Amino acid sequence: MRDARWKYLRSRGLALILLLACPPVFSDDSIINRIEALQAGHPVTVLDAPILAKEALTRFYELREFDLAWDSYNARRQLAQAISEVADQGLNPLDYHHETIAALALQPTDQVEEEVRADLDLVLSDAFLLLSSHLQAGKVNPRTIHAEWTANRQDLETHTVLAQALDTNSVYQTLQQLKPSAPAYQKLVTARRTLTALLGQPWHELAATPTLRPGDNDPRIPEIRRRLALLGDIPSADHDRPAAYDASVESDSYDDELLIALPAFQARHGLEPDGIIGRQTFAALNRLPVERIRQLDASLERWRWLPDDLGDTYLLVNIAGFEMTMVRSSEEILRQRVIVGRPYRQTPVFSDRIRYLVFNPTxxxxxxxxxxxxxxxxxxxxxxxxxxxxxxxxxxxxxxxxxxxxxxxxxxxxxxxxxxxxxxxPGPMNALGQIKFMFPNQYDIYLHDTPGQALFGRAERTFSSGCIRVERPFELAEHLLAGNSNWSRANIDRAIELRDPVNAMLRTPIPVHLQYWTVWVDQSGVIQFRNDIYGRDQRLIDALRSDPQGALMPTPRRP
Known part of the structure; x- marks a missing residue:
């Protein structure tokens, strides 16, 4: 065993005199052998579990001189619990060696067979290192999905995080703290649990023709009513749960209850809330619960791509939701509709800071x-x-x-x-309107006014060449310039009257985050779904469904 350790340490360039003066405490040969294989680029499988966190795993065991790390039963139990709960985050427990850990790691330490302790130690460390990275920065590298996607992923020294978690007996708590802290993220987690409860429900495809209107009678209506109840669009007395479908109500009439529920359902799916059940509404009604969950999982992953600190005051543009919000001290102070790029001139995803405004832009x-x-x-x-x-x-x-x-x-x-x-x-016909909001960037994208106000009334608003048109630009300008005493609303109006370009510098640049979520939970607690206008969801969903070695999980079929 000393020979194996010496070979490894010598390959790392350590001086012989240090080894003789401070001989290390040797552990199982297999850890050194595994690390050497990883560094040589060979695939390593331990206890039927592929070891994937190569660099972090090597660094972790180097720093602890290859001593075993998981002797504590409590630490193993905490990790097993955290892994069992990650499905709520849209992650797959099997990616983190769930079966191996559940079978072996939850035995008392003295009952773990001596010959598997080192291998189990590697599996546990690998699981923690992978999970901590995925919770903090996402499982999928966004640039492997879309080249124009600039995420603010923050590097995490996961080997240090693991060492501290073991030293403080806080494995479970440490992993929880790595999740995004934004309330919007937690709302999605809660919504995912609600949708998961629907997985056992039958969900046969409804024929999309003929179209249904209020007052019609049709044999599809009882099933439509059942789905709206399960999805929460027909409310119940218990507002925390979807209404229970009353099987005794078999009316096939499009009645007043449906006339209230259908427009609400349509609105939260980005459809015209006209109460008419046509092809698009049937498509939304036919969406399987598992399909909704996977769409939600894509939103959870995109949240993990963001830095945890968005700024004390910031703007957030949801491209797929055609909406902009301004937040100050965790409170939403402004919400507006926006117009974004056409599918062939997509608005990119990135973060920057608004530094100045231009009144009367050319x-x-x-x-x-x-x-x-x-x-x-x-x-x-x-x-x-x-x-x-x-x-x-x-x-x-x-x-x-x-x-x-x-x-x-x-x-x-x-x-x-x-x-x-x-x-x-400059002038009333200018395509940028009377104000543009500048955050100089490589894409030449910015927010601006528009003379085409009628387009904000459309449910789906992909009409620009990539920039973002704002519904009420003067209101946004007032909020952004609130800390600049020389820019009152009266001064803004005087600048507009000049009809020449005027720059207004922000005393403190304001972060702006252009993001892409097709699922979110609104302020009223209602889960919102939107069309994947740029076709970005499926590649991300496929990547999330893939195991760490790239094998795609099977797709469920409609019953």
């Missing part, structure tokens, strides 16, 4: 939009540029020269021949 049209959007309009409508208050420049920067658009043969221009720049002057 709009310098990005080159891609000049070619793809503006050029076809200019060709078909010669008066467009003048009517919309555009100026045309040849060249860029300080050397650009204004050109009369009437002198340009627009039909000869193309992506390879477009030496012009289009700049829309």
């Amino acid at each position: 709009w310098t049209v990005p080159r891609k939009l000049m070619i793809q959007d503006q050029l076809p309009i200019i060709r078909s409508d010669p008066g467009y540029l003048e009517r919309m208050n555009f100026k045309v420049y040849r060249g860029w920067g300080a050397d650009r020269v204004e050109v009369d658009p009437a002198t340009i043969d627009w039909h000869t221009l193309s992506a390879n021949n477009f030496p012009y720049q289009l700049v829309q002057e």
